[in-house]
Amino acid sequence: MKREGLILILSAPSGAGKTSLCRELFKIFPDMKESVSYTTRAPRVGEVEGEAYHFVSRAEFECMVTEDAFAEWAVVHGNMYGTALRTLEEARKNGIDLVLDIDCQGAQRLKEQFDGGVYVFILPPSMGELRRRLEHRSTDALEVIERRIARAAEEIKEARWYDYLIINDNFAVACQELASIVTAHRLKTFRMMEKVGKLFDI
Numbered sequence: 327m328k329r330e331g332l333i334l335i336l337s338a339p340s341g342a343g344k345t346s347l348c349r350e351l352f353k354i355f356p357d358m359k360e361s362v363s364y365t366t367r368a369p370r371v372g373e374v375e376g377e378a379y380h381f382v383s384r385a386e387f388e389c390m391v392t393e394d395a396f397a398e399w400a401v402v403h404g405n406m407y408g409t410a411l412r413t414l415e416e417a418r419k420n421g422i423d424l425v426l427d428i429d430c431q432g433a434q435r436l437k438e439q440f441d442g443g444v445y446v447f448i449l450p451p452s453m454g455e456l457r458r459r460l461e462h463r464s465t466d467a468l469e470v471i472e473r474r475i476a477r478a479a480e481e482i483k484e485a486r487w488y489d490y491l492i493i494n495d496n497f498a499v500a501c502q503e504l505a506s507i508v509t510a511h512r513l514k515t516f517r518m519m520e521k522v523g524k525l526f527d528i
């Protein structure tokens with residue numbers, strides 16, 4: 327029985343600390359891989375094709391939509407983002423544990439269409455703290471920060487249908503909680519049987 331890869335979906339409003347948590351997760355589980363999405367947004371300085379994203383034109387993206395190549399896709403801040411179905415199927419088949427950093431709309435579509443993913447939503451400890459973090463870290467105009475906060479308030483309403491919720495108040499605790507979720511799903515019997523079968527010849 328071949329081990330089935332874990333598909334971990336992470337969503338969070340901007341400022342909840344998802345990027346830092348992801349970074350820690352990859353330190354704890356170096357064999358986990360980040361899913362590489364397709365996007366129509368232009369690469370930022372230092373972004374390399376095929377690492378953070380596959381950068382494609384709008385026409386190429388729309389062609390993939392027509393061909394049903396996406397497991398989910400969504401428009402985020404005016405750009406199109408999507409996860410290729412092939413990326414998920416290959417990871418799962420090859421026993422690779424994959425992390426998807428996708429927005430709530432995309433996560434919801436995926437949950438409707440794709441069986442077996444584990445959905446985690448990361449929350450800030452309060453709206454006041456979220457505001458403080460966004461103001462502190464950002465050089466953005468106040469108007470942009472206000473828009474992010476309004477969007478965050480909408481996204482937080484989506485938390486209810488995720489499988490797990492992590493409140494990122496204390497970063498070390500939040501890391502531990504995220505790692506615990508991954509560990510529990512890695513220890514599921516159907517994921518362990520390949521190894522146990524070889525160890526004990528059953």
Ligand code: 5GP
Binds near residue numbers: 398399402
């Ligand atoms: P950025 O352009 O800053 O890298 O990402 C912007 C947003 O797009 C983030 O909230 C991220 O979660 C979301 N995103 C990245 N890849 C995908 C994807 O494949 N599908 C969806 N639905 N959202 C994505």
